[in-house]
Amino acid sequence: MNAIQEQVEKSNILIEHHKFELDEFSSSIDLRIETHEQNQNAAELIKDIKRRYKFIEEERRSLSDPLFQAKKQIDELYSPVLKQYLEAERIIKKGLQEFAMKEEKKRSELELRLQLQQKMRKEEELLELNEKKKNSDSLVEAEKNIISRPLPTVKAHPKIEGISFRKIWKWRVFDPDAVPSAYKILDTAKLDKMVMLARNDQDRAVIDLVPGIEFYPEISTAVRV
Numbered sequence: 001m002n003a004i005q006e007q008v009e010k011s012n013i014l015i016e017h018h019k020f021e022l023d024e025f026s027s028s029i030d031l032r033i034e035t036h037e038q039n040q041n042a043a044e045l046i047k048d049i050k051r052r053y054k055f056i057e058e059e060r061r062s063l064s065d066p067l068f069q070a071k072k073q074i075d076e077l078y079s080p081v082l083k084q085y086l087e088a089e090r091i092i093k094k095g096l097q098e099f100a101m102k103e104e105k106k107r108s109e110l111e112l113r114l115q116l117q118q119k120m121r122k123e124e125e126l127l128e129l130n131e132k133k134k135n136s137d138s139l140v141e142a143e144k145n146i147i148s149r150p151l152p153t154v155k156a157h158p159k160i161e162g163i164s165f166r167k168i169w170k171w172r173v174f175d176p177d178a179v180p181s182a183y184k185i186l187d188t189a190k191l192d193k194m195v196m197l198a199r200n201d202q203d204r205a206v207i208d209l210v211p212g213i214e215f216y217p218e219i220s221t222a223v224r225v
Helices: 003-027 036-132 137-148 188-200
Strands: none
Touching: 003 036
């Protein structure tokens, strides 16, 4: 059994004991707080809960921290080598992508040029045909053939086995004023700073600090043991 398995087995034994204690503890809890005596009992109870939690959390960390520390040391050993491979991959990927984009641009430009040339040839042939056409079925059929002639296409550059490319759509803002309000996200960092201002200057009408935003206090309970 390795060190990790030993820690897991030890955790299983300890946690079963804690579950048993928790079941007994939970069955004795009375959540009613209607008198001063019940309020005092609840205060003592929450202190006991805090002490139990702290003890179990320290126990958990005594088991897991050495494993995390070992993982951290292993990660630090491997990280420089892995980063160099990732950087090499990034550089080569960039070169492959740039080449693929250049080839695709050349292909699309050539295809467009050929299609424009064919379109011009079609128009010229149709003009010549219209001059000769005199209710002749054969000429009508020739006209249909010219019109239905498919536009030329150019094949994409050859693929390399194991290498593929795909388009990933992204976004960027080019006109902030034109962006609909539904797509504008509140700056929570700035609002958190305003919360501090509201807390430190409680006599002010803090609701007016930022239009449309209310700053208000919530009651939080702290327990010291």
